Amino acid sequence: MAKTHGQRLKILYILDFLKRESDEEHPVTAKDICEFLDFQGISAERKSVYADISALIDYGADIVRSASPRGWFLASREFEEPEIYLLADAVRTAGFISAAKTRELVKKLDSFVSRYQAQKRESRVYFSSCAKSVNEEIFYSIDKISRAIADKKKIRFEYVNRVLSPDRSIEKQKKEMLISPYALTWQDDHYYVIGNYEKYDNLLHLRLDRMYKVEITAMPQRHYSEVSEYTDRFDTPDYTSKLFGMHGGEMCEIELCCSKKITEQVADRFGEDIFIKKVTDDEFCFTVRAALSDALVSWVISLGDRVKVLSPERLRDMTVQRTEQVLKLYR
Numbered sequence: 001m002a003k004t005h006g007q008r009l010k011i012l013y014i015l016d017f018l019k020r021e022s023d024e025e026h027p028v029t030a031k032d033i034c035e036f037l038d039f040q041g042i043s044a045e046r047k048s049v050y051a052d053i054s055a056l057i058d059y060g061a062d063i064v065r066s067a068s069p070r071g072w073f074l075a076s077r078e079f080e081e082p083e084i085y086l087l088a089d090a091v092r093t094a095g096f097i098s099a100a101k102t103r104e105l106v107k108k109l110d111s112f113v114s115r116y117q118a119q120k121r122e123s124r125v126y127f128s129s130c131a132k133s134v135n136e137e138i139f140y141s142i143d144k145i146s147r148a149i150a151d152k153k154k155i156r157f158e159y160v161n162r163v164l165s166p167d168r169s170i171e172k173q174k175k176e177m178l179i180s181p182y183a184l185t186w187q188d189d190h191y192y193v194i195g196n197y198e199k200y201d202n203l204l205h206l207r208l209d210r211m212y213k214v215e216i217t218a219m220p221q222r223h224y225s226e227v228s229e230y231t232d233r234f235d236t237p238d239y240t241s242k243l244f245g246m247h248g249g250e251m252c253e254i255e256l257c258c259s260k261k262i263t264e265q266v267a268d269r270f271g272e273d274i275f276i277k278k279v280t281d282d283e284f285c286f287t288v289r290a291a292l293s294d295a296l297v298s299w300v301i302s303l304g305d306r307v308k309v310l311s312p313e314r315l316r317d318m319t320v321q322r323t324e325q326v327l328k329l330y331r
Contacts, residue, residue: 011052018074023114027071079112096191096209099132133209141214148216157214180221183236244295257285259306
């Protein structure tokens with residue numbers, strides 16, 4: 001390769017080299033850069049490297065000259081090191097992302113920091129592939145569902161449930177479904193599509209890692225106003241804030257009386273804007289709108305004697321019934 005080849009690209013190669021090979025602890029010298037460019041088949045002298053770095057600084061690249069050790073390093077990037085750690089950990093712990101896709105995404109994130117910073121992150125990161133989804137279609141499904149929502153079309157797919165077979169093994173059971181999708185949401189470490197199954201007048205939540213062979217149909221979706229309280233737009237944050245573990249149920253006003261010791265748990269679950277009706281030295285009572293479900297009952301029971309259901313009566317009965325069922329197991 002002729003040494004004159006790539007002169008117009010030289011400044012871009014230098015920027016890439018600084019991104020990958022430099023950080024505050026590992027500055028690079030003009031000699032390092034010249035050797036790298038020579039390996040790429042590009043002729044360069046130290047004087048021209050100085051000029052290119054000056055041009056990159058004028059362009060806005062945050063290149064800093066270090067005195068000890070001597071050299072240059074890229075001081076700031078599109079993402080800072082702690083931000084990459086945060087994003088990589090989110091990908092690593094997301095159960096709906098397959099092990100192969102996790103490695104691919106983390107590798108892409110590593111390209112935003114120096115190789116030394118990436119190696120440091122890799123030395124402290126571990127993820128268990130057994131806790132990961134085996135569905136490699138999920139990213140294509142997200143794209144198709146997003147387009148179907150935007151175009152207001154129905155989607156068809158295979159939905160997989162795991163069941164216990166007669167021979168005591170766990171097997172997959174497939175069911176073809178046709179739904180009107182309204183929103184995508186990430187809740188409780190899973191990605192869900194919220195939609196309507198035509199046979200029923202309500203909303204359902206389906207995990208994307210259980211959806212295969214997603215297709216966008218030509219059929220218009222059923223309008224969400226027919227199956228929900230929303231008319232002008234489907235308010236995903238409002239809807240999911242009223243659910244427990246993505247379990248659906250009848251929406252109603254519930255009234256709880258809680259010990260002040262669990263204020264943190266209550267705020268985590270319902271937010272800080274709950275309507276507090278009564279406060280004593282030891283407890284507070286509040287009302288909130290939520291879905292009446294088994295998951296809500298489980299949450300109430302998990303807090304033991306620190307929370308009491310005041311209304312509705314149906315939730316009180318469900319809580320008592322579940323408590324009695326648990327007691328029977330230990331008598």
